[in-house]
Amino acid sequence: MPGQDDPLPPLVWDPQRVQIRGFTTGLYQIEWLLVMLVTFYLVALGSPGEGEGGMLLALVAYFGFSLMASQLRFFGDRQRWLLAIHTWVMISFITWFLYSTQGVTGPLASLYLLAVVTSALTLGVQATLLEVAAIAACYLLLFQLGDAKLMTPANLALVGSNLTVFLIVGYLISALVHAIQVSNRLLLAMASQDPLTGLFNRRAFDDLARPIHAMAQRSQRPYSMIVIDMDGLKTINDGLGHDAGDRALVDLAQRLRDCARSSDLVARYGGDEFVLLLPDTDADGARSMMQRLLVSVRESDLCFSIGVASYPEHGDRLEQLFSHADRAMYRSKASGGSRVSVQDQAQPEEHE
Numbered sequence: 001m002p003g004q005d006d007p008l009p010p011l012v013w014d015p016q017r018v019q020i021r022g023f024t025t026g027l028y029q030i031e032w033l034l035v036m037l038v039t040f041y042l043v044a045l046g047s048p049g050e051g052e053g054g055m056l057l058a059l060v061a062y063f064g065f066s067l068m069a070s071q072l073r074f075f076g077d078r079q080r081w082l083l084a085i086h087t088w089v090m091i092s093f094i095t096w097f098l099y100s101t102q103g104v105t106g107p108l109a110s111l112y113l114l115a116v117v118t119s120a121l122t123l124g125v126q127a128t129l130l131e132v133a134a135i136a137a138c139y140l141l142l143f144q145l146g147d148a149k150l151m152t153p154a155n156l157a158l159v160g161s162n163l164t165v166f167l168i169v170g171y172l173i174s175a176l177v178h179a180i181q182v183s184n185r186l187l188l189a190m191a192s193q194d195p196l197t198g199l200f201n202r203r204a205f206d207d208l209a210r211p212i213h214a215m216a217q218r219s220q221r222p223y224s225m226i227v228i229d230m231d232g233l234k235t236i237n238d239g240l241g242h243d244a245g246d247r248a249l250v251d252l253a254q255r256l257r258d259c260a261r262s263s264d265l266v267a268r269y270g271g272d273e274f275v276l277l278l279p280d281t282d283a284d285g286a287r288s289m290m291q292r293l294l295v296s297v298r299e300s301d302l303c304f305s306i307g308v309a310s311y312p313e314h315g316d317r318l319e320q321l322f323s324h325a326d327r328a329m330y331r332s333k334a335s336g337g338s339r340v341s342v343q344d345q346a347q348p349e350e351h352e
């Protein structure tokens with residue numbers, strides 16, 4: 001197990017969540033940019049006259065909403081619907097602004113692009129297409145509410161070209177974000193899996209074991225650490241070739257996977273050493289599981305030695321339990337292999 005000075009940071013197990021957190025900062029910047037643009041318009045070009053009061057109220061309310069959301073850290077969890085609410089509020093605010101300034105036929109109508117970008121960054125392609133459809137409905141509403149003369153072919157063409165740009169930009173950004181998510185998942189798999197067996201690697205095991213240990217400490221429930229080392233892999237490699245050695249490792253990995261529960265951690269710790277962490281399992285439970293495994297490989301050529309240590313019986317630190325299980329495994333090996341030793345037993349327990 002790694003010490004305090006482990007040079008590698010823990011793996012990021014939920015890259016999408018981290019990504020959304022990062023995009024959330026961008027979302028507030030987009031919202032504040034919108035507030036600044038609207039304020040600039042009102043200051044530079046004058047307020048829209050009769051709608052002035054409502055417009056200012058909407059501006060203050062919108063800024064307050066964005067500020068409150070950023071302070072409350074709305075997105076601590078991956079709550080997509082909260083992000084969706086942000087984009088709907090943004091679309092409503094822009095619609096109100098365009099209505100108040102009668103700017104639906106001017107350059108301000110492209111402010112909707114900010115909502116499209118926000119949605120594409122955080123909500124995916126389908127939600128973004130729906131947002132563009134909602135924006136089209138808002139354009140129509142603004143035409144209906146405005147002067148009937150607004151519905152000219154030139155104005156409709158302008159709106160059509162705006163919507164086309166929204167669709168293209170929304171689609172491209174969503175596709176890019178999707179590609180980033182796929183490559184993040186790939187990187188996570190590469191960083192956490194052993195390529196030969198597909199099991200977790202040592203780094204992933206060390207990362208994932210810590211929360212299980214902490215949970216067991218909190219709930220005062222037992223768990224067991226099992227260290228398994230193949231016997232005679234070097235002889236297989238030297239006698240039958242490296243491929244045969246690889247096949248033996250893959251075979252053992254598959255058997256470990258088969259006998260483990262979905263809540264168990266199974267990892268290839270390095271070389272011919274495997275490690276299992278079984279939550280809610282005491283030493284007796286772990287030993288009988290390993291004995292069943294040894295019975296199942298009796299007819300095969302697979303030989304391995306097993307050591308077991310359990311929390312809280314044999315230690316209250318993860319590293320301590322690992323080293324106890326490792327030492328127990330060496331006792332099994334020293335006694336001829338293909339057997340299970342539990343930490344506190346003076347003699348390794350013979351399987352047969």
Ligand SMILES: Nc1nc2c(ncn2[C@@H]2O[C@H](COP(=O)(O)OP(=O)(O)OP(=O)(O)O)[C@@H](O)[C@H]2O)c(=O)[nH]1
Nearest residue numbers: 229230231232233234235237242243245246271272
């Ligand atoms: N085929 C193959 N061999 C590996 C792999 N990783 C490590 N090994 C070999 O595993 C062997 C481990 O050697 P030892 O630690 O002496 O283990 P052993 O031969 O099983 O001997 P004991 O552990 O004492 O029973 C070495 O020869 C390594 O080269 C791998 O991914 N594939």
